[in-house]
Amino acid sequence: xxxxxxxxxxxxxxxxxxxxxxxxxxxxxxxxxxxxxxxxxxxxxxxxxxxxxxxxxxxxxxxxxxxxxxxxxxxxxxxxxxxxxxxxxxxxxxxxxxxxxxxxxxxxxxxxxxxxxxxxxxxxxxxxxxxxxxxxxxxxxxxxxxxxxxxxxxxxxxxxxxxxxxxxxxxxxxxxxxxxxxxxxxxxxxxxxxxxxxxxxxxxxxxxxxxxxxxxxxxxxxxxxxxxxxxxxxxxxxxxxxxxxxxxxxxxxxxxxxxxxxxxxxxxxxxxxxxxxxxxxxxxxxxxxxxxxxxxxxxxxxxxxxxxxxxxxxxxxxxxxxxxxxxxxxxxxxxxxxxxxxxxxxxxxxxxxxxxxxxxxxxxxxxxxxxxxxxxxxxxxxxxxxxxxxxxxxxxxxxxxxxxxxxxxxxxx
Amino acid sequence: xxxxxxxxxxxxxxxxxxxxxxxxxxxxxxxxxxxxxxxxxxxxxxxxxxxxxxxxxxxxxxxxxxxxxxxxxxxxxxxxxxxxxxxxxxxxxxxxxxxxxxxxxxxxxxxxxxxxxxxxxxxxxxxxxxxxxxxxxxxxxxxxxxxxxxxxxxxxxxxxxxxxxxxxxxxxxxxxxxxxxxxxxxxxxxxxxxxxxxxxxxxxxxxxxxxxxxxxxxxxxxxxxxxxxxxxxxxxxxxxxxxxxxxxxxxxxxxxxxxxxxxxxxxxxxxxxxxxxxxxxxxxxxxxxxxxxxxxxxxxxxxxxxxxxxxxxxxxxxxxxxxxxxxxxxxxxxxxx
Numbered sequence: 192x193x194x195x196x197x198x199x200x201x202x203x204x205x206x207x208x209x210x211x212x213x214x215x216x217x218x219x220x221x222x223x224x225x226x227x228x229x230x231x232x233x234x235x236x237x238x239x240x241x242x243x244x245x246x247x248x249x250x251x252x253x254x255x256x257x258x259x260x261x262x263x264x265x266x267x268x269x270x271x272x273x274x275x276x277x278x279x280x281x282x283x284x285x286x287x288x289x290x291x292x293x294x295x296x297x298x299x300x301x302x303x304x305x306x307x308x309x310x311x312x313x314x315x316x317x318x319x320x321x322x323x324x325x326x327x328x329x330x331x332x333x334x335x336x337x338x339x340x341x342x343x344x345x346x347x348x349x350x351x352x353x354x355x356x357x358x359x360x361x362x363x364x365x366x367x368x369x370x371x372x373x374x375x376x377x378x379x380x381x382x383x384x385x386x387x388x389x390x391x392x393x394x395x396x397x398x399x400x401x402x403x404x405x406x407x408x409x410x411x412x413x414x415x416x417x418x419x420x421x422x423x424x425x426x427x428x429x430x431x432x433x434x435x436x437x438x439x440x441x442x443x444x445x446x447x448x449x450x451x452x453x454x455x456x457x458x459x460x461x462x463x464x465x466x467x468x469x470x471x472x473x474x475x476x477x478x479x480x481x482x483x484x485x486x487x488x489x490x491x492x493x494x495x496x497x498x499x500x501x502x503x504x505x506x507x508x509x510x511x512x513x514x515x516x517x518x519x520x521x522x523x524x525x526x527x528x529x530x531x532x533x534x535x536x537x538x539x540x541x542x543x544x545x546x547x548x549x550x551x552x553x554x555x556x557x558x559x560x561x562x563x564x565x566x567x568x569x570x571x572x573x574x575x576x577x578x579x580x581x582x583x584x585x586x587x588x589x590x591x592x593x594x595x596x597x598x599x600x601x602x603x604x
Numbered sequence: 605x606x607x608x609x610x611x612x613x614x615x616x617x618x619x620x621x622x623x624x625x626x627x628x629x630x631x632x633x634x635x636x637x638x639x640x641x642x643x644x645x646x647x648x649x650x651x652x653x654x655x656x657x658x659x660x661x662x663x664x665x666x667x668x669x670x671x672x673x674x675x676x677x678x679x680x681x682x683x684x685x686x687x688x689x690x691x692x693x694x695x696x697x698x699x700x701x702x703x704x705x706x707x708x709x710x711x712x713x714x715x716x717x718x719x720x721x722x723x724x725x726x727x728x729x730x731x732x733x734x735x736x737x738x739x740x741x742x743x744x745x746x747x748x749x750x751x752x753x754x755x756x757x758x759x760x761x762x763x764x765x766x767x768x769x770x771x772x773x774x775x776x777x778x779x780x781x782x783x784x785x786x787x788x789x790x791x792x793x794x795x796x797x798x799x800x801x802x803x804x805x806x807x808x809x810x811x812x813x814x815x816x817x818x819x820x821x822x823x824x825x826x827x828x829x830x831x832x833x834x835x836x837x838x839x840x841x842x843x844x845x846x847x848x849x850x851x852x853x854x855x856x857x858x859x860x861x862x863x864x865x866x867x868x869x870x871x872x873x874x875x876x877x878x879x880x881x882x883x884x885x886x887x888x889x890x891x892x893x894x895x896x897x898x899x900x901x902x903x904x905x906x907x908x909x910x911x912x913x914x915x916x917x918x919x920x921x922x923x924x925x926x927x928x929x930x931x932x933x934x935x936x937x938x939x940x941x
Contacts, residue, residue, distance in 0.1 A: 257909055296905040296912065301768070301863050306653065306902060313649035327767045331861040334770055339860070391758065392766035420757065421766060 248291040249284070249544055251276065251531070252311030254322030254332060259299025260447065261324045263475045264523045268347055269294050270513050271524040272321055275531035277512070285535045286542075297323050304328040305335055312340040318544040319534055321345045321527060326394055333359060343546040345530045349471065349491065349522035351397035352572070355602035358550050360571045362526035362533075364492050366398040367599035368577050369470040370405050373490040374442070376579060376590065381466035382439030383411040388429065388452075391418040395444035398470070402442065414438050421447050426455035433461050440466030449476070453483035473521020474587065481585045488590065490579045491521035496589045497562050497578045505561035526573065529560040533567060563594050572598035627935050630888055638794055648786040653902065656858065657895040658793035662800040662851035664878045664890035666844040669804050671876075672885030673813070674840045675820030677742045679872055680749030681848055684722065686866030688714040688849030689856025690756060693769035698762075707773040707857065714853040715846050722845030726838040735834060737823065746869065753868035768863025775857055789858055796854060797891070800847050804887060807843060816840050881923060883930025892931060
């Protein structure tokens with residue numbers, strides 16, 4: 192039965208090969224090959240030069256989340272880097288060579304990030320990769336660009352630190368830089384009892400490990416440590432913990448839905464009883480939660496209210512290129528801008544774009560960036576100015592500025 | 605025998621969809637294109653990228669098997685695709701007890717684990733009085749994806765939390781041949797897709813496959829005629845999960861990292877788009893959809909930085925308006941919808 196029915200089930204009559212079939216088959220074969228050729232033609236249309244004469248442009252590839260949840264940060268990263276590249280090109284480029292920039296949208300997605308990183312390395316053959324944003328994407332890019340691709344990677348995002356590789360450089364703020372200035376201010380203002388509240392992933396967890404000794408040094412006590420999912424729906428645990436432990440202030444690393452968390456505290460009538468400090472709420476994010484974040488403190492490399500001679504020209508150039516109401520975010524913009532200039536200095540010092548030669552030239556280089564002088568440490572992190580602001584009357588007001596903050600990242604290379 | 609008597613008159617349709625001739629032609633063209641690409645394209649990166657899309661395509665075929673042919677709308681199939689990746693990651697990177705195991709063993713482990721998971725799930729959702737249909741089944745699959753994303757996020761050092769697992773192994777036979785990148789990977793992914801296609805096609809042409817399509821068209825009728833509906837659904841679901849797991853496992857080893865979004869809802873939704881775009885219930889359509897849409901997205905998101913989402917959206921809407929049953933909908937005359 193089974194066997195007999197196969198023919199009917201398949202719907203395929205027994206078939207003898209005829210001349211017509213052969214001719215027809217050849218025809219379709221031709222179509223298939225034509226299709227392949229067409230695709231190949233499209234493929235070769237993309238720039239794909241592998242020759243590297245010294246007058247060739249230097250290629251910088253940027254992996255930025257221009258769509259998805261990290262759009263604000265990705266846009267800020269891409270624009271700030273492009274701004275620096277434009278300025279450098281206008282002044283004759285790097286050692287006489289112009290810079291070509293290739294921006295790829297990584298869509299706040301790890302898979303897309305890996306794909307675009309490979310494209311930049313294998314197809315575009317860039318000299319430098321900048322980006323991405325997310326911590327997971329950073330891990331993926333690190334593997335793709337540094338370990339597998341043997342290319343230089345500049346990561347410009349605020350992150351947990353701890354990475355250490357000859358070809359890897361961080362230009363964002365790392366925990367110690369932000370926590371060291373912030374904690375004493377919070378403690379003086381509110382008192383010694385601190386609650387650590389973070390999203391449940393590596394950045395908050397490692398930051399809190401770094402924060403604990405700093406809090407102890409200042410004579411503070413951690414009364415609670417709470418982690419909720421990155422995008423939590425229920426904040427009753429937060430409210431309960433604050434009620435039960437009555438901290439003087441909350442040190443928060445809860446970036447994704449911070450407004451919702453603040454709202455929950457506000458609804459519970461707790462927002463007025465507790466101080467708040469963060470290390471993530473830059474200008475663009477603050478605008479969305481300004482009323483709830485009133486009074487809270489934030490430490491980041493960049494704010495529009497930062498007090499340095501380079502801030503205004505940087506903001507003016509930014510809004511001239513990208514729109515009057517456009518401002519860079521607190522963690523990504525200025526780091527990417529500085530990074531491009533430092534890359535230029537390193538290439539000129541090394542006399543080559545060879546990743547290892549440039550990497551060897553980078554440590555020790557200093558640049559006068561928009562927020563002040565920045566220096567690359569021997570561990571490949573950035574010693575930089577951290578600004579501390581407080582939300583007052585719906586706007587950020589500068590509290591203090593901390594130049595030359597040490598990243599305190601140990602990495603022997 | 606007793607049941608077999610009913611088969612043909614009951615379903616009144618033949619084999620792999622109507623117009624087997626046009627299917628053969630499309631199959632031939634695609635197969636030749638698959639073989640010809642690496643001969644004419646010199647860009648290793650593009651070849652590598654195509655290889656990735658082949659694995660997407662195998663994933664899309666696994667969804668088409670249960671949704672297109674079984675009428676089981678799934679909102680959480682990435683749980684199996686990404687799950688395969690996670691299991692390979694956990695088995696090959698952790699160092700404890702019998703771990704790490706070699707890659708080939710991890711691949712087998714991933715397929716078995718996901719198939720077993722699907723089997724266990726099948727007993728809950730397809731059997732007994734509480735058997736789920738339609739929207740109810742979709743909601744359960746959605747819950748599976750949401751739970752998987754939460755679980756991988758909260759898995760600490762086992763799943764690597766939000767950062768996921770960085771793969772330490774690479775495809776191929778160490779010291780003999782590397783299939784991790786470029787042409788080798790293309791060949792591996794291409795063969796996997798081919799095997800998936802042929803395997804699923806065979807299943808659909810088997811007795812179980814025919815009943816599966818009957819279930820899609822009129823489940824009550826098939827049930828009343830005495831066929832074991834839960835068993836057939838179970839079989840299709842487990843096969844589909846195993847295919848998704850294998851494709852996902854290979855995909856994420858090539859990717860080098862697997863993180864929670866791999867098993868989540870958005871990845872599960874994306875595959876539905878590929879299937880709809882190509883043509884549900886055609887097998888070939890989802891394959892083409894799974895290659896075309898990611899290729900379009902990847903290309904446009906580099907060239908139209910500000911507007912690519914709109915462009916992709918417009919193209920999708922246009923295709924669905926002009927070809928409501930997908931690009932290859934013409935291959936599927938048998939479906940009444």
